[in-house]
Amino acid sequence: MPANQDNSAIRLFGLLTDTSSNKVFFSTVLGALGGIAYAIFVPLIMMALQPSLGRLMQPEFDTSYWLFGVFEISSPNQALFFFMTCMLILFCRGTSGTLMFHVAIDATVGLRKKIYSRISKLPIQTLEEIGPSRLLTALNNDVSEVANGASSIPNILVAATTLVGMLAFLVYLRLEIFLFVLGVMAFGFLTYQIPVRIGGRHLAAGRNSFDGIQEGIRGLIYGAKELKLNKEKQQAFLKNELHEVEKKFSDSFKTGRMFMIFAMTYSNLISFFTIGAVTYVIANYYTLTRDDLLGSVMVLLYILGPITVFVNTIPNIAIARVAARKLNSLLKDMTIEYLDSKIVDNIECHQKIVLKNVEYTYQAKKNEELGFHLGPINLTLNRGEVAFFVGGNGSGKTTLGKILSLHYIPEKGDIYFDAAAVTDGNRNICRQSISAIYSDFYLFTELFGLSDNELDSKASEGLKQLGLEGKVTIENGKFSTTSLSDGQKKRLALLVAYLEDRSIYIFDEWAADQDPEFKEIFYHRILPDLKRLNKLVIVITHDDRYFHLADKLVRMENGQEFREGAFSTDKHAHSPEKSEMSPSGEEEESVV
Numbered sequence: 001m002p003a004n005q006d007n008s009a010i011r012l013f014g015l016l017t018d019t020s021s022n023k024v025f026f027s028t029v030l031g032a033l034g035g036i037a038y039a040i041f042v043p044l045i046m047m048a049l050q051p052s053l054g055r056l057m058q059p060e061f062d063t064s065y066w067l068f069g070v071f072e073i074s075s076p077n078q079a080l081f082f083f084m085t086c087m088l089i090l091f092c093r094g095t096s097g098t099l100m101f102h103v104a105i106d107a108t109v110g111l112r113k114k115i116y117s118r119i120s121k122l123p124i125q126t127l128e129e130i131g132p133s134r135l136l137t138a139l140n141n142d143v144s145e146v147a148n149g150a151s152s153i154p155n156i157l158v159a160a161t162t163l164v165g166m167l168a169f170l171v172y173l174r175l176e177i178f179l180f181v182l183g184v185m186a187f188g189f190l191t192y193q194i195p196v197r198i199g200g201r202h203l204a205a206g207r208n209s210f211d212g213i214q215e216g217i218r219g220l221i222y223g224a225k226e227l228k229l230n231k232e233k234q235q236a237f238l239k240n241e242l243h244e245v246e247k248k249f250s251d252s253f254k255t256g257r258m259f260m261i262f263a264m265t266y267s268n269l270i271s272f273f274t275i276g277a278v279t280y281v282i283a284n285y286y287t288l289t290r291d292d293l294l295g296s297v298m299v300l301l302y303i304l305g306p307i308t309v310f311v312n313t314i315p316n317i318a319i320a321r322v323a324a325r326k327l328n329s330l331l332k333d334m335t336i337e338y339l340d341s342k343i344v345d346n347i348e349c350h351q352k353i354v355l356k357n358v359e360y361t362y363q364a365k366k367n368e369e370l371g372f373h374l375g376p377i378n379l380t381l382n383r384g385e386v387a388f389f390v391g392g393n394g395s396g397k398t399t400l401g402k403i404l405s406l407h408y409i410p411e412k413g414d415i416y417f418d419a420a421a422v423t424d425g426n427r428n429i430c431r432q433s434i435s436a437i438y439s440d441f442y443l444f445t446e447l448f449g450l451s452d453n454e455l456d457s458k459a460s461e462g463l464k465q466l467g468l469e470g471k472v473t474i475e476n477g478k479f480s481t482t483s484l485s486d487g488q489k490k491r492l493a494l495l496v497a498y499l500e501d502r503s504i505y506i507f508d509e510w511a512a513d514q515d516p517e518f519k520e521i522f523y524h525r526i527l528p529d530l531k532r533l534n535k536l537v538i539v540i541t542h543d544d545r546y547f548h549l550a551d552k553l554v555r556m557e558n559g560q561e562f563r564e565g566a567f568s569t570d571k572h573a574h575s576p577e578k579s580e581m582s583p584s585g586e587e588e589e590s591v592v
């Protein structure tokens with residue numbers, strides 16, 4: 001999808017025409033044709049009832065047709081025309097509705113795909129700032145509201161066609177009545193806007209509280225264990241975070257809908273008022289004949305149909321406009337990462353990764369006094385080296401890790417892969433050299449992006465060596481389960497990272513929830529194995545028992561690199577055992 005289309009605002013009707021302009025065109029034309037045919041009904045019936053009105057079509061006197069010799073059909077030509085009109089309406093409206101339904105579904109899917117694509121192009125820090133609640137509400141709620149509202153726009157066009165047809169018939173009957181009706185309709189339309197606008201404002205307020213509800217639901221699900229153990233906490237949470245927001249939502253929506261219903265009733269009332277005024281006042285004023293009066297009242301009654309469609313559709317469009325505004329504001333916040341797809345140089349980190357004067361800041365949030373500033377950091381990390389990032393909680397280790405894994409883009413300074421600076425043009429390619437397991441890692445149930453004939457056997461071997469044999473199996477690159485203990489999940493994540501065979505590995509407190517035996521295996525076997533495979537291994541850790549195993553110790557304190565030390569690991573390195581588990585096939589040694 002081109003970038004400009006990616007960034008374009010969502011406009012209701014544009015959403016449909018962008019999805020399939022042909023279908024929208026045919027749907028509207030067929031709908032309008034159906035509307036015209038619908039408008040022909042009244043004149044047809046009136047001609048049958050009051051032949052004196054038939055100034056355009058010759059009335060059929062004294063002709064009839066016997067159907068099956070049982071049913072007498074009067075005015076057979078007109079009856080046939082009536083029947084054909086019914087069939088035309090059936091065809092036009094059915095086809096038009098089906099086409100528009102298809103376009104609405106395609107538009108919904110297209111909009112969701114657009115948001116998927118935008119999410120995957122978001123810088124991680126923006127994704128973290130926006131948060132899952134806003135994104136989920138947009139995908140689950142706003143997208144369908146927008147498509148739903150947009151797809152009802154053609155209904156308005158169709159109703160308008162019928163309305164124009166009926167009004168034209170009114171002109172044919174009596175110009176004075178037409179002018180009166182037009183005047184009342186204009187007044188009605190203008191005054192109708194007042195409740196619609198007030199209602200729209202309340203609906204928008206209701207939609208705004210919906211983000212809060214999503215956030216509350218997340219707390220309810222993810223915090224279920226904490227809430228179960230504390231009744232007061234659970235009740236206070238339910239009251240403050242869900243019930244109150246739900247009340248705000250329902251109050252706003254009820255008020256919004258009430259104004260919309262009032263607007264609908266008001267529009268019907270205006271129509272009936274018009275019929276009453278024509279019958280009791282205008283008829284006398286213009287001394288209408290009985291035929292003209294009957295004809296006019298019939299048209300006015302019939303006009304109620306398209307007017308009802310019109311006013312019933314307006315709330316949907318009002319809701320859709322609110323949702324579109326929300327989506328547009330979200331898309332505006334979703335500044336996508338600039339990645340120059342033209343640059344295809346395969347940049348690899350052959351020797352080292354260098355940080356020069358790198359700085360990064362988390363901006364202070366609403367209720368915080370200060371944000372967090374990291375750097376300036378100057379650091380060189382080499383392939384075939386195990387570097388430990390150590391330091392107190394909140395000192396900036398993970399932040400530095402995310403800068404090195406190119407998830408966070410530094411605001412100042414440069415990162416080099418060997419001699420090549422990481423830029424917007426090559427950042428994505430550079431990322432392909434890195435595998436990272438952070439504390440909030442996500443375990444996919446399938447080995448996406450890996451296609452090796454021996455993938456299953458390599459993975460099975462890895463599962464065995466990681467103590468997951470009997471717990472998890474793999475078939476066609478799919479794990480049988482990921483319902484495991486936290487430590488086991490991390491082992492599985494390690495296996496995935498290993499199979500990806502990258503040059504740089506970052507483990508953020510990977511060993512924290514491993515048992516002592518596996519901690520030993522991690523520090524004494526896995527890390528040396530990766531080192532032997534000439535990987536650069538960055539380990540964020542608090543395990544001071546193992547600090548001596550690092551080739552390089554990077555101590556962080558309050559966002560600053562405190563000290564850079566070097567240790568020899570030779571005397572500590574564990575003698576590796578032979579294994580077939582090697583992702584590249586170049587090395588014989590296994591990491592586990």
Ligand SMILES: Nc1ncnc2c1ncn2[C@@H]1O[C@H](COP(=O)(O)OP(=O)(O)OP(=O)(O)O)[C@@H](O)[C@H]1O
Pocket residue numbers: 128362363372391392393394395396397398399400556
């Ligand atoms: N997504 C974020 N938005 C804003 N501030 C953040 C964010 N993540 C971390 N911080 C702030 O940055 C600081 C450094 O966090 P970081 O996670 O890098 O520390 P750490 O050294 O890895 O800590 P720990 O050992 O507890 O994992 C913290 O004080 C925290 O308040």
